[in-house]
Amino acid sequence: MSGDVILDVREMMVSFSARRAGRKYRVQAVDGVSLSLAQGEVLGIVGESGCGKTTVGRTIVGLVQPGSGTIKFKGTEMIGAGSSSLRAMRLNVRMVFQDPNASLNPRRTIGDSVAEAGDISGFFKSRAERSAAIAATLTGVGLNPSFATRYPYELSGGQRQRVGIARAILPTPSIVIADEPVSALDVSVQAQVLNLMMDLRDQLRLSMLFISHDLGVIGQISSRVAVMYMGRVVEQAGTRTVLEHPLHPYTRALVAAIPKPDPSKRILGAIETGEPPSLFTRPHGCAYAPRCPIASDRCLVDVPTLRSVGTDGRTIACHNV
Numbered sequence: 530m531s532g533d534v535i536l537d538v539r540e541m542m543v544s545f546s547a548r549r550a551g552r553k554y555r556v557q558a559v560d561g562v563s564l565s566l567a568q569g570e571v572l573g574i575v576g577e578s579g580c581g582k583t584t585v586g587r588t589i590v591g592l593v594q595p596g597s598g599t600i601k602f603k604g605t606e607m608i609g610a611g612s613s614s615l616r617a618m619r620l621n622v623r624m625v626f627q628d629p630n631a632s633l634n635p636r637r638t639i640g641d642s643v644a645e646a647g648d649i650s651g652f653f654k655s656r657a658e659r660s661a662a663i664a665a666t667l668t669g670v671g672l673n674p675s676f677a678t679r680y681p682y683e684l685s686g687g688q689r690q691r692v693g694i695a696r697a698i699l700p701t702p703s704i705v706i707a708d709e710p711v712s713a714l715d716v717s718v719q720a721q722v723l724n725l726m727m728d729l730r731d732q733l734r735l736s737m738l739f740i741s742h743d744l745g746v747i748g749q750i751s752s753r754v755a756v757m758y759m760g761r762v763v764e765q766a767g768t769r770t771v772l773e774h775p776l777h778p779y780t781r782a783l784v785a786a787i788p789k790p791d792p793s794k795r796i797l798g799a800i801e802t803g804e805p806p807s808l809f810t811r812p813h814g815c816a817y818a819p820r821c822p823i824a825s826d827r828c829l830v831d832v833p834t835l836r837s838v839g840t841d842g843r844t845i846a847c848h849n850v
């Protein structure tokens with residue numbers, strides 16, 4: 530990784546209480562995740578539904594409290610920080626949510642939604658400045674400024690997600706955490722919204738955490754990828770390295786599952802053949818062992834920790850590669 534680190538997460542642990550068959554459990558949604566993000570970098574976080582990706586993003590922006598760990602934004606610890614540091618961080622680290630229908634208030638105009646963070650923080654000096662900033666931001670995400678007086682129901686899904694992005698970039702933050710920002714959209718619209726995010730990354734010099742279950746989508750926008758499985762990072766490396774030479778057996782299964790133009794060349798990975806994981810029945814050793822084609826006896830008892838492999842900053846948690 531090059532450049533200044535602006536976000537540094539160490540050993541993040543997050544658990545939730547859950548009920549199953551009348552009994553109360555604590556499930557460990559995030560189990561010791563460490564990540565860092567450099568200025569202008571896009572780090573993809575990929576993994577199956579329930580692996581804890583969203584919880585990592587929501588914890589970084591302060592929507593979920595971690596059990597332990599550290600979250601440093603530009604060198605300042607955010608967990609337990611005073612309200613002025615937290616306010617500054619909230620304005621600088623913003624989230625684009627998966628479902629623009631759920632994240633936009635149906636009773637607020639688009640302009641009011643886009644200006645919300647600026648309004649709360651006292652960013653705008655005058656009504657005129659506020660209106661101009663809304664118009665410029667809507668234009669920047671490819672929407673006509675006249676959308677400011679409209680309501681979410683008047684917009685298509687793709688337009689609503691553009692509003693979701695506009696909300697996250699006014700005022701301009703340092704970091705955008707995009708949680709599955711295209712997965713609720715039609716395939717034809719996905720590419721347009723992805724292109725918009727890449728343009729904004731370049732124009733505004735944004736750093737991004739880009740969360741997706743789809744390694745194909747992650748591959749288009751991210752410079753590095755962290756692969757998560759059951760609350761842990763199992764492999765982290767440059768995107769090309771991950772896509773062209775995946776090492777962890779789970780990463781290999783994810784890469785094999787990326788749709789190929791020729792369906793006969795599509796390999797069925799273990800991810801499609803094994804049992805999906807459950808946090809209620811976490812295995813003792815490596816969480817992936819029950820689905821892993823190369824698991825050994827050690828994997829059933831001993832949790833692998835991340836170690837460096839090779840020279841390009843790749844880390845991997847596997848006993849057998």
Ligand SMILES: Nc1ncnc2c1ncn2[C@@H]1O[C@H](COP(=O)(O)OP(=O)(O)OP(=O)(O)O)[C@@H](O)[C@H]1O
Pocket residue numbers: 545546547556558576577578579580581582583584585742808
């Ligand atoms: N508020 C909550 N209360 C209880 N359990 C939760 C809560 N939020 C998440 N979980 C549980 O934590 C685990 C991780 O969820 P999370 O949403 O972070 O995963 P994910 O990888 O983002 O999956 P998805 O793509 O389906 O959102 C899941 O088992 C989920 O049910």
